Structure formats: C-alpha cells, structure tokens
Amino acid sequence: MSLMGYSLITYIPISISNLSSSSCFHSLYVSIILIISFAFLNLTAVQASYCRTSCGNIPINYPFGIDDGCGSPSYRHILVCSDTGKLEFRSPSGRYQVHGLSYSDPHILITDPFMWNCQDRDHFRATRPFSLDTSTPFSLSTQNDYLFFNCSEDKVIVEPKPIFCQRFPDRCDSSCDTASYLCRHLPNCASALTTSTSCCSYYPKASESLRLMLKYCASYTSIYWKNVGDNPPYDQVPDYGIRVDFDIPVTTRCLQCQDMSKGGGTCGFDTLTQSFLCLCGQGNVTTHCKAQDVSSHKKVGVIAGTVTGVSAAGTIGVGAGIWLWRKVRAKAPVTCGVQTNENRLF
Structure with missing residues (x-):
C-alpha cells in the first residue's frame, strides 16, 4: 500500500x-x-500537504479554502470544489455555482439555476429565494437589482417608484418600481417578455422580505452591475447573477506566515480549536515557516x-x-x- x-x-x-x-x-x-x-x-x-490553490480556473486564496483547515475559520465550509471541478458556494438555500471570485474588489459572483432567465421568456418556473447565513461575514451587494414578474397588485405595491415616493416618502422603500430601467432593458433579451407580463424592481433588505415577495410574484431574477473598466458613467454593464460581498480579515500572524522571506507559508487553522496555524512543507507552526519550532507544532488531521x-x-x-x-x-x-x-x- x-x-x-x-x-x-x-x-x-x-x-x-x-x-x-x-x-x-x-x-x-x-x-x-x-x-x-x-x-x-x-x-x-500527509498532514504537511499544502492546501489546493484553485478549483477549475478559479484561484483559491486566503481567506478561503476548499480543504478544511485552510484559510480563515470564518469562511470554513463555504466554498466546495465539486467532483467535476466546479467551484460552488454553500448557503442555507442550497449550493450555487461560482462564476467569478475577486480579491481586489472582494466579491463572489454566483448563479441561481432556479431564477428566471432569458430562455424562460413568459414561462415562469417554480423558484426558491436565495439566502445568506447571517452568521457569516457575507452580504448581498448593493450592486444587485432584483426584478419580480407578475406580482399580485393586491399584495404588493406595484407602482412607478418616483410617483409613489412623492406621495408616500415614508414608505418609499416598500414600492416595487415598474419604471425600472432594467425592466425596460432586460440584459441580452430586451424583448423576452410580452406586454401581458408585468415587471418591477425591488431590493429586498433581508431574506424574509424576499420570501414574502415570492409568495405573491410568479418569479424573480437577480442582475448585478459588472465593472468593465471603462470611463464613468459607462464603466458598468448589467448581467445576470448574484454578487455577494465579503471582507478579507487581515491579521499580523497571517501576513507573517505568508511572507516569502520567512518561508512563504499558507494561512490556516486547527480544525479542532480553530486557532491560527501557518501551514508549511515541514509541518504546521503558530508563527512562520522559518521559525525554529517548526517540528514541534506538527498536528495530524489539520487538512480535510x-x-x-x-x-x-x-x-x-x-x-x-x-x-x-x-x-x-x-x-x-x-x-x-x-x-x-x-x-x-x-
């Protein structure tokens, strides 16, 4: 063997x-x-093995890890590399394929196969609301716009937002805006919906408000504003998907561990205590890979x-x-x- x-x-x-x-x-x-x-x-x-640094063509860097014990414990079990080499994001509402991950502008782009897309046109499939675990350091980006289709006007305030806000400024956020630019210019399929289908834009502040909207609407989709690097105001274009923002926890110990002059280790943690570990080729230490006590901090079973x-x-x-x-x-x-x-x- x-x-x-x-x-x-x-x-x-x-x-x-x-x-x-x-x-x-x-x-x-x-x-x-x-x-x-x-x-x-x-x-x-085995225990001194390095953490995987990619899944498919998506790089996996701190604070994330697809092997348990790698990265920050705050993001433990969030990203999964499937058997087919696809990176997936895990949330309470399911697992979603990751299409992009940025560390310079920290965010993850995911797609929800249950959401409406251009191919659906006027045929609305059963859907489920996307949700985030509030105990994790993630947040729905304000660059997301949510479009809802065929909502019940008896249960949902479906009106042009500017007009409604003038009449009810204190309830302005409760309106689903039928005058939305995106409803009139659906990305990649402007004419996908017929005139008999209603569309309005609403930004849910919490998962509960999203669930309530879907009780009274036929379906929904998420559109985020993608940065394309051109000069403002033409530096963003709409595209389908959900942008989830995250924070990168910067610690002195991790910076010291990653310092190439001190051995260039990988930031990780003990899976039992969740205390910091610097993962090195010779073993795991609590400081950096060139520390004199490398061999004295070897721990078995740090990496899944x-x-x-x-x-x-x-x-x-x-x-x-x-x-x-x-x-x-x-x-x-x-x-x-x-x-x-x-x-x-x-």
Whole structure:
C-alpha cells in the first residue's frame, strides 16, 4: 500500500526457526519499530500537504479554502470544489455555482439555476429565494437589482417608484418600481417578455422580505452591475447573477506566515480549536515557516481528506505494532516461527 510517495510496511515475515530466543526477540523488536516509524512518516507527509490553490480556473486564496483547515475559520465550509471541478458556494438555500471570485474588489459572483432567465421568456418556473447565513461575514451587494414578474397588485405595491415616493416618502422603500430601467432593458433579451407580463424592481433588505415577495410574484431574477473598466458613467454593464460581498480579515500572524522571506507559508487553522496555524512543507507552526519550532507544532488531521488516508494506513500500522510489542513482551522468550495460534502476526 502506498501513500504520499512512501510505502507502508504492513507485514514483515519472520520465520527463521533456528535462531535463538534473544535473536528472535531482537528481530521482532526491529520489525515493530519499522512498522511504527513508517506509519508516522506517512502521517507527517500527509498532514504537511499544502492546501489546493484553485478549483477549475478559479484561484483559491486566503481567506478561503476548499480543504478544511485552510484559510480563515470564518469562511470554513463555504466554498466546495465539486467532483467535476466546479467551484460552488454553500448557503442555507442550497449550493450555487461560482462564476467569478475577486480579491481586489472582494466579491463572489454566483448563479441561481432556479431564477428566471432569458430562455424562460413568459414561462415562469417554480423558484426558491436565495439566502445568506447571517452568521457569516457575507452580504448581498448593493450592486444587485432584483426584478419580480407578475406580482399580485393586491399584495404588493406595484407602482412607478418616483410617483409613489412623492406621495408616500415614508414608505418609499416598500414600492416595487415598474419604471425600472432594467425592466425596460432586460440584459441580452430586451424583448423576452410580452406586454401581458408585468415587471418591477425591488431590493429586498433581508431574506424574509424576499420570501414574502415570492409568495405573491410568479418569479424573480437577480442582475448585478459588472465593472468593465471603462470611463464613468459607462464603466458598468448589467448581467445576470448574484454578487455577494465579503471582507478579507487581515491579521499580523497571517501576513507573517505568508511572507516569502520567512518561508512563504499558507494561512490556516486547527480544525479542532480553530486557532491560527501557518501551514508549511515541514509541518504546521503558530508563527512562520522559518521559525525554529517548526517540528514541534506538527498536528495530524489539520487538512480535510488527510485524516481518512492516515487512519486507513498509519493508524492500523501503529496499532498493529503496539499490539504486537505487548504480545511479544508478555510471552518472551519465544522461538521464531509460528509455535501456536497465539503468536501469529495474522
């Protein structure tokens, strides 16, 4: 069995029956040490593995991680790399494919397959409201616009926003604006809706208000304003999707860990205590990779996916070694070879 480039010794035959008891005992002792040594060698090699830095063509940098123990614990289990190599965003309402991730202007762009799109035209499918976990450091961007279709005018205030706000300035935010620019200029399909379909724009301040709107509207879609780098006011164009903003927590320890002059480690955390760890090729430390105490802070099982591999090989090897050591000591001296069923290795 091979793991991380090392071979795990699971069976060392000792069947030379003409050796003395002391020689046999010494051979068993050496065998047990080899088993335990190779097992721990595998543990160290696995736990010191670096975190994956991409999923598909999307880079994965701090504060995110797709392996548990990588990045910031505040963003733990948020991003998932699927079996097909697609990056997905996890929220209480489901998992959504990520189409863009920016660190310079911190935001994630995702798409919701349940939302209305140009191909649907006047056929509105059953949908569900997108929601965020309020305990995470994410927020719906103000660059999002939400369009709602065929809303009940008995339950929803469907009016041109400028006119409604003049009449009811204190209730201005409760209006679903039928005079919206986007309703009249749907991106990529301006004429997708017929005149019999109503459209209005409303920005929900919370998931609950979005759910209430969908109770009385046939469907909805999200449009965000994409930066294209041109001169204002033509530097943004509308496109379908949901922009989710996030913060990058900057800490001295992480900056020190990432400093190339100090070893260029990867910022991570202990999966049990969530305390900071600098992940290095030689092990995990609490400062930086060139610290003198690199080997003294090695922790097994920091990165997801390594625990299973370790337990399947290393733990069995160590357990077998310890069991055998106790067995031999309890029955020493014993001659080599299989004398009874009691001292068989397998």
